[in-house]
Amino acid sequence: MSDMTQTAPLRPESAVAESFMMLWRDKFAFVSALFLLLVTAAALFGPALLPDGAMTMNLRGRNAPPFEWERGWVYLLGADNLGRAVLARLVIASRYTLMIAVSAVLISLVAGTVLGLLAGYCRGRVETVIVRGADILMSFPSLLLALIVLFVLSPSVSNVVIVLAISRLAVYLRTCRAEVMEIRERQFVTAARALGASHARMIFIHILPNVIPTLMTLATLEFSAVMLSESSLSFLGLGVQAPAVTWGLMVAEGRGYLASAWWLSFWPGVAISLTAISANLLANWVRTATDPAQRWRLEWRAK
Incomplete structure (x- = not known):
């Protein structure tokens, strides 16, 4: 009887458990994942729980400071120049911010x-x-290109999404092309070609699955870049317009009150920063977990 033992493939529940353990061992990535889940939950369910909290005006409570509990938990983070609860507006703004970035x-x-x-x-x-089209697209700074297009078009949610998507398209194109050019020369692809595999099978069965991990890691990193770009456009007045609200628009609305009501811009700025940092930390974990050459580091720490 042979002493060699074969390792059985992981069942789906075992793979999920192993991934969770690796995430748990990386405390920064685990906290980042929890924060992103919290923001996602706020974007999905917050508007239903606070339907009018972000739009109800109370001129007697204009620029009310934060942490005044007698006003209620909705005003925990203070009120803006129209007496609207900053916490409620943060929750409502998270839906638009995440929707634009994810789309x-x-x-x-x-x-x-x-x-x-x-x-x-x-x-x-x-x-x-x-490739020449990608080179032309990358020759323009993405934010400058977005500013020019949105200056000509109306700064609506759909136009912001389209402009941000086009400005970041070349990053995925060049990365995917470089990966495909390297993978198509490997031995298993050459063997599949010699066996008569069709072009569609070569691309979607043999090449694309090996490209997806890199692209998913890149997409996680690009989420932060797109969110910051949207915030910059809203801050400059060419992003989402009222009555819709994003974190960047909240920062722009509060910049005139920095000396007297710092919390108007501070809290949405903190939300933008924490979300971007969390996405970057989680992207670093995803890159390590999906890279066979680096995965052993997380597996060793998970034991």
């Missing part, structure tokens, strides 16, 4: 992946046209 990331991820697969797998004129 822009998904659009640019899908479009950039498709174009990157074509540019990396196909050679000749198709690759040249796609």
